[in-house]
Amino acid sequence: MSKLYIPGPINVSKETFAAMSHPMIGHRGSEFEELYASTQPILQQLAATTRPAYLSTSSAWGVMEASLRNLCAKKVLTLCCGAFSDKWFDVALKLGLAAEKIQVEWGEAIAPEAVRAKLAQGGFDLVTLIHNETSTGVMNDLAGIAAVVKEFPGVLLVVDSVSSFSAVPIAMDALGIDVLLAGVQKALALPPGMAVFFCSAAALERAKSVPNRGYYFDFIEFAKNAENNNTPSTPAISLIFGLQHILGTIAAEGLEQRFARHAATNAMIHDWGARHGFPHFAPAANRSVTLTCFKKPEAFDQAAFIKNLKAKHGYIINGGYGKIKGLTFRISNMGNETAATMQELIAAMDDVLG
Numbered sequence: 001m002s003k004l005y006i007p008g009p010i011n012v013s014k015e016t017f018a019a020m021s022h023p024m025i026g027h028r029g030s031e032f033e034e035l036y037a038s039t040q041p042i043l044q045q046l047a048a049t050t051r052p053a054y055l056s057t058s059s060a061w062g063v064m065e066a067s068l069r070n071l072c073a074k075k076v077l078t079l080c081c082g083a084f085s086d087k088w089f090d091v092a093l094k095l096g097l098a099a100e101k102i103q104v105e106w107g108e109a110i111a112p113e114a115v116r117a118k119l120a121q122g123g124f125d126l127v128t129l130i131h132n133e134t135s136t137g138v139m140n141d142l143a144g145i146a147a148v149v150k151e152f153p154g155v156l157l158v159v160d161s162v163s164s165f166s167a168v169p170i171a172m173d174a175l176g177i178d179v180l181l182a183g184v185q186k187a188l189a190l191p192p193g194m195a196v197f198f199c200s201a202a203a204l205e206r207a208k209s210v211p212n213r214g215y216y217f218d219f220i221e222f223a224k225n226a227e228n229n230n231t232p233s234t235p236a237i238s239l240i241f242g243l244q245h246i247l248g249t250i251a252a253e254g255l256e257q258r259f260a261r262h263a264a265t266n267a268m269i270h271d272w273g274a275r276h277g278f279p280h281f282a283p284a285a286n287r288s289v290t291l292t293c294f295k296k297p298e299a300f301d302q303a304a305f306i307k308n309l310k311a312k313h314g315y316i317i318n319g320g321y322g323k324i325k326g327l328t329f330r331i332s333n334m335g336n337e338t339a340a341t342m343q344e345l346i347a348a349m350d351d352v353l354g
């Protein structure tokens, strides 16, 4: 048996799988409506919002693409600092949208002042930001960038919190975020196949005015159905039972405790890296707390390390993503990991390093 410490999908607990094996129910009935409604309070607390949470049967990219389709009437500015954020720009072009980007080197964070300078050029009505760029381990300054976007009336902000949602506080309403989205297979520790998202009133207003939004990812359809605790089309019902279970564990642990646990387990990996002389890929001020991305030292046989860790101990870490594959390695502390389980990984990594 092996165990994932890659930054998504991550290890899913036996208890979550057990919750997902609930007998199937129809989705146009009161039992489903109660299930849906039960997910709302904790999801809203995690996003610090009064807006309803929508459940999309898709991976995160479904909602990432949908945000462009529903909300861009003029021109989108994509903030690019790694594999996922760079791809968002390409997706905008594939949709035929007018798009510009701010591009920084992988491993760097987006500077709020750069966003201000670009938006001041005018013509934009949408900004996309990846809060935690999973490919590089960079956590962007969400509050700083959101404050800048709010200086420009009529510009909406979409935030991908795929690998940060539920691990750090995110104040959607206070920051004025217009769409907040997350895939469930990262920090929420569910199997892949669903995304959770929220839309501001301004986002729904904009969507109403945008033609050709399609059907499956139409935000207005999600909003209408959510009023009755339902989804536009048949959802991944088993995943929603899993979500209900996970949210129960989050409530039982307490949000503050959950945030503190992620900070503590992340610090354990930072300490381990420091002990072995592995440099960080991300700058000190912008490091993710849900994963750590290390730079491969010149003489270090990273491939052998990863291979032997799996062969000897069954733990799987990641050897870099996109154009930094083989040059970096990443270790996740998302989801249900505790100081004890991270210590098991650390002991195994120490053993392999000899």
Ligand SMILES: *Cc1c(COP(=O)(O)O)cnc(C)c1O
Pocket (backbone or CB within 6 Å): 008, 059, 060, 061, 062, 084, 130, 132, 133, 134, 135, 160, 161, 162, 163, 183, 186
């Ligand atoms: C994994 C990831 C995605 C892509 O999610 P899918 O579920 O594969 O669609 C997008 N953004 C970030 C930050 C991610 O970590």
